[in-house]
Amino acid sequence: MVQKRIYQRRDLIRLGLLGGAGVGAGIALPQLVRYFQAQSIDIPTTTDAPPISGMNPMTILRDFDRGTVKQENGRTVREFRIEATTSTLQLNSAVNFVSWNFNGRVPGPTIRVNAGDRVRVIFLNRGGHAHSMHFHGVHAAAMDGIRPIRNGTATIYEFDAEPYGMHVYHCHVSPVARHIGKGLYGAFIIDPPGGRPPADEMVMVMGGFDINEDGKNELYAFNGIPNYYLEHPIRIRQNQLVRLYLLNMVELDPVLTFHLHANIFRLFRTGRSLQPDEESDVVTMGTAERHILEFSYALLGRYMFHPHQDVIAEKGCMGHFDVVDSTGRTGDAGSHAH
Amino acid sequence: MGFSSVRQRLFILPALLLSLGLLAGCSGQGAQTPATATSSPGTRKININSAILSELDKIEGQIGIPSLSNRIQAARPYASPEELVSKKILTQEQFDRVKDQVSVEDVELVGEAKDIDFMTKLGLMRGHLLVAKEWLDRKQPTLALPHIGHPIEEIYVDLEGQLDERKVKPFKAALQKLQVQAQFSANSPELTTTYAEAIQGIDSAMATLPNTQRKDPRFILGVISEMLDAAGTEYGAAISNGKVSARIEYEDSRGFVLYAQQLFAEIAPILIKSDAPRVKAIRESLNKLQTAWPAIEAPATPVMSVDQVRTAIKSVELTGQKVASF
Structure with a gap:
């Protein structure tokens, strides 16, 4: 109840309908509390997580692009520059895949804004083919990103970020499955007014690669490179809240699940609520479906995550969390259990 | 309950602001929106983010910098027309001369x-x-x-x-x-x-x-430039690590050059009467370019590098522009 009242006030302030020191003081305290809480989030350092083909999935994991902030006519505008390009991804020691992508990486940049911000995306297509950027969320038809943007040309997408949640953007030029399968997608996060509680936040996008263009995926990955987090586990702190922004962008397979080992996560469907919708250790996701998952591990050790379509998991869509204590040790799985 | 109704009302405001903003600030965002169609042809601006070369040539002609059109194209994208200055494509003084004619809004092409x-x-x-x-x-x-x-x-x-x-x-x-x-x-x-x-x-x-356009060498050379431009980028997308790695893009670019050849063959007999040396130059450049695509089956190793293809394309374009200036 208290929380809800704060959000109302924030909406009013955001719109410039309320002002004055009294109200300002009213919201200063929770902001301050949140600030200090955020300072307390302690992300373990990771060594030995090398880049592959010029992109690093370990960096992509916690990399949120909040754009260049401008104030125009009393409004916050977040400006992003996105370029469609082609680049070769070394998916494994034998497979080089010509990807079509945004800003040289698969998935594209994680675009993150606050509800109500004005979003301006300056999109340049240097990808050879016609491409576009279609954002999920609410916007005018003219901003829907269906119109192909010719190679060598640019366009500007501009809209208000609504509603808050975990969204997605992708190229919408036909055949869409090929354009997405080549890598033209990314996460689009709209934070709720007032934000979410502090956590170790990360983004994972599940993707599929049809390397021989036979209409079937031969390889899969979390964040672009098959098996990257299997070989380079994601280190997380014991008992610290993890907030996972999870997106399924696998084309050609109708549905995947996401399964987290030895834990139960809280699920916020499409990130559209501040209270969890349910708890589980498996969630089923169709293509372009996305959710926010929250969890923490009490016990040190190494834990897997993967779709429970195990054939898919074993073609590159698997990863590990290493749960470490405050000194950075995973301990022996089990012996630290208490 | 009271909470949700307040929120609903609050959300109407941003929606209103958005629609006002769309009309006032960035109407051009939609070439699709009828609002843009109302401006009279005389005041139509050139969208520096999406204009084709022959359209950008109007700016080039006024400023008088050779291959300015290509430089404008290469420095995309522009968040605003002023970025022509900040990206050092034009000086402030040059920009002031053309600023009323350029835009980053999606304006429908005319003429x-x-x-x-x-x-x-x-x-x-x-x-x-x-x-x-x-x-x-x-x-x-x-x-x-x-x-x-x-x-x-x-x-x-x-x-x-x-x-x-x-x-x-x-x-x-x-x-x-x-x-x-x-x-x-x-x-x-x-x-x-x-x-x-x-x-x-x-x-x-x-x-x-109209026939006056389809038989006009100047007009067709404009089309050929655009087609070769598309071929050049497809070819660039086809080659990686010194190999033809994207078959479809190789074939796309082959098709575009083949059709550009056909277009040229139609205007060459007309053009040769007034400008035989340039017909010869363009034909030679096109033939040289064509060797990059020896067959529909992509060669194991590219016959020409991406840079060589771009150079040959540029040479056709430049000669074509000289024809156009007569």
Whole structure:
């Protein structure tokens, strides 16, 4: 109840309908509390997580692009520059895949804004083919990103970020499955007014690669490179809240699940609520479906995550969390259990 | 309960602001929005983010910097026209001379630029279908399919809006029929007829342009420039690590150059009367360029590097521009 009242006030302030020191003081305290809480989030350092083909999935994991902030006519505008390009991804020691992508990486940049911000995306297509950027969320038809943007040309997408949640953007030029399968997608996060509680936040996008263009995926990955987090586990702190922004962008397979080992996560469907919708250790996701998952591990050790379509998991869509204590040790799985 | 109703009302305001903003600030965002269609032709601006070369040439002509159009194109994207200055394409003084004519809003093309763009898109379709035919003739309909699909999926959608005003008979159905037959009944003798119908559809769309344009070397050279530009970028996308790694893009670029050759063959007899040396120069450049695509089957190692292809394309464009200036 208290929380809800704060959000109302924030909406009013955001719109410039309320002002004055009294109200300002009213919201200063929770902001301050949140600030200090955020300072307390302690992300373990990771060594030995090398880049592959010029992109690093370990960096992509916690990399949120909040754009260049401008104030125009009393409004916050977040400006992003996105370029469609082609680049070769070394998916494994034998497979080089010509990807079509945004800003040289698969998935594209994680675009993150606050509800109500004005979003301006300056999109340049240097990808050879016609491409576009279609954002999920609410916007005018003219901003829907269906119109192909010719190679060598640019366009500007501009809209208000609504509603808050975990969204997605992708190229919408036909055949869409090929354009997405080549890598033209990314996460689009709209934070709720007032934000979410502090956590170790990360983004994972599940993707599929049809390397021989036979209409079937031969390889899969979390964040672009098959098996990257299997070989380079994601280190997380014991008992610290993890907030996972999870997106399924696998084309050609109708549905995947996401399964987290030895834990139960809280699920916020499409990130559209501040209270969890349910708890589980498996969630089923169709293509372009996305959710926010929250969890923490009490016990040190190494834990897997993967779709429970195990054939898919074993073609590159698997990863590990290493749960470490405050000194950075995973301990022996089990012996630290208490 | 009271909470939700307050929120609903609060959300109306941003929606209103958005719609006002759309009308006032960035109406051009939608070439689709009727608001943009109301400005009179005389005040139409050139969108520096999307204009084709021949349209940018108007700016180049006024400022008098050689190949300014290419430099404007290469420095995309622009968040605002002023970035022409901050990106050092123009000086402030030069920018002030043309600032009323440039924009980053999606403005519909008009006049000759619109016609060149229209003809180019039809030409790209013809290029796609040329290579599709090569695969169909080799009894490889699966390999032909992407080239039948692209005209429908990437290009037709861009033209659809102007078919009515140009009194073009819609020909999407003919393209789709070809696509379906290539996919499901490629062995049927009917495929040859269907292919001819698709070509006929594209050609009759081209025929709605007046003869004065279609026989005008200057106009056709503009189209050839755009087609080769597309071929150059497709070729760039096809080559990586010194190999032809993307077959479809290699074939796309082959088709575009083949059709550019056909276009040139049609105007050369006209142009040769007034400018024989330049006809010879363009023909030589085109022939040299053509060697990059020895066959529909991509060579194991590229015959020409991406840079060599771009240089040859540039040489055709520059000679073409000199013809245009007469």
